[in-house]
Amino acid sequence: MALQDKYKELIDTANASGVTNLQVAETDGVLHIDGEAPSGAIKDKLWDLYGKIDPNFKAGDLIMNVDVAAAAAGTKATVTTESTDLNIRKGPGTDQPIVGKAGHLSTVTLISKTNDQWWLVKTDAGVEGYAYAQYITPKA
Amino acid sequence: MKRKPLQWAALVLSTMILSIALSSCGVKDSTIQEKITEAAKNTPELSNITSTVKDGVVTLTGEVKDDAAKAASEAAIKAIKGVKSVENNITVTPPPPPPPATPVVSAVDEALGKGVTDATKDFPSVKAAVKDGVITLTGEIKKSSLPKLMQTLNSLKPTKIDNQLTVK
Structure with a gap:
């Protein structure tokens, strides 16, 4: 219960922000918070709070897996890499061969979400393949 | 017939020996069998052993794992x-x-390890190890990159993240 107290503000905010399927469970000294955030902004807000309660995420007592509700297939997304081109791969994994590139800040079309890490996308150049979800931001 | 004292002594002694021998003979086989059953309760080595008793001679049969148990x-x-x-x-x-050693890397760790490899690919200064569902991070990272890495690692559903990163 101590952990739920420690992260009370985070849990309360998640509830108040319309996070759905919210699940809070403590196992072996680690609090697991799962849920689906209505938007990327809410997810960012929760992560800001997490970083405030546990600076630099050093405590190792919280696993927060709050996903942003999957964007519908056909949605356009921006390649939000730091500066480089995004690899488009044959399969969902960095061990998969690269079949193409999507330029930094270019637009790709989302085809389907494989898992929390990988999206099947189509680039402007018409290359279809898997892109790492961290580097693509669905357009509102 | 008049006996000499030495003869008397010999007679008494032999009677005593005989009586001791008789008393030991006197334990019935069934009693011995009962005692064996009782002993088996306290002696794990006897648990798989069958015994038969005849005239005080116990025959043991069965299987044990080594000479010491025998x-x-x-x-x-x-x-x-x-x-x-x-x-x-x-x-x-x-x-x-013994059965072949179970693989050191569990299926869970393998899947998690793959996800961690993907997530840390763009952070060459970060080293990650996966064991029993726990991700251990060592090395260093820019403060601005840390939330992004942590979000991705959290979405892999690990049991725990042991963050030993030096944040610059």
């Missing part, structure tokens, strides 16, 4: 009152070789 079984039986001798027919069967 000797221990015999010793336990010999200690029972009334047992004249032990016919030890116990066979020693070495236990089957």
Whole structure:
């Protein structure tokens, strides 16, 4: 219960922000918070709070897996890499061969979400393949 | 017939010896069998051993895993009152070789490890290890990159993240 107290503000905010399927469970000294955030902004807000309660995420007592509700297939997304081109791969994994590139800040079309890490996308150049979800931001 | 004192002494002595011998003979086989059953409760080596008793001679049969257990079984039986001798027919069967060692990397760790490899690919200064569902991070990272890495690692559903990163 101590952990739920420690992260009370985070849990309360998640509830108040319309996070759905919210699940809070403590196992072996680690609090697991799962849920689906209505938007990327809410997810960012929760992560800001997490970083405030546990600076630099050093405590190792919280696993927060709050996903942003999957964007519908056909949605356009921006390649939000730091500066480089995004690899488009044959399969969902960095061990998969690269079949193409999507330029930094270019637009790709989302085809389907494989898992929390990988999206099947189509680039402007018409290359279809898997892109790492961290580097693509669905357009509102 | 008049006996000499020495003869008397010999007679008394032999009577005593005879009576001792008779008393030990006097323990019934069924009593010995009961004692064996009782001893088996406290002697794990005897658990798989079958014993038969005839005229105070105990015959042991069965299988044990090593010579030590065989000797221990015999010793336990010999200690029972009334047992004249032990016919030890116990066979020693070495236990089957242990099953092949389970792979060090569990299926969960393998899947998690793959996800971690993908997530840390763009952070060459970060080293990540996965064991029993726990991700251990070492090395260094820019403060601005840390939330992004942590979000991705959290979405892999690890049991725990042990963050030992030096944040610059």
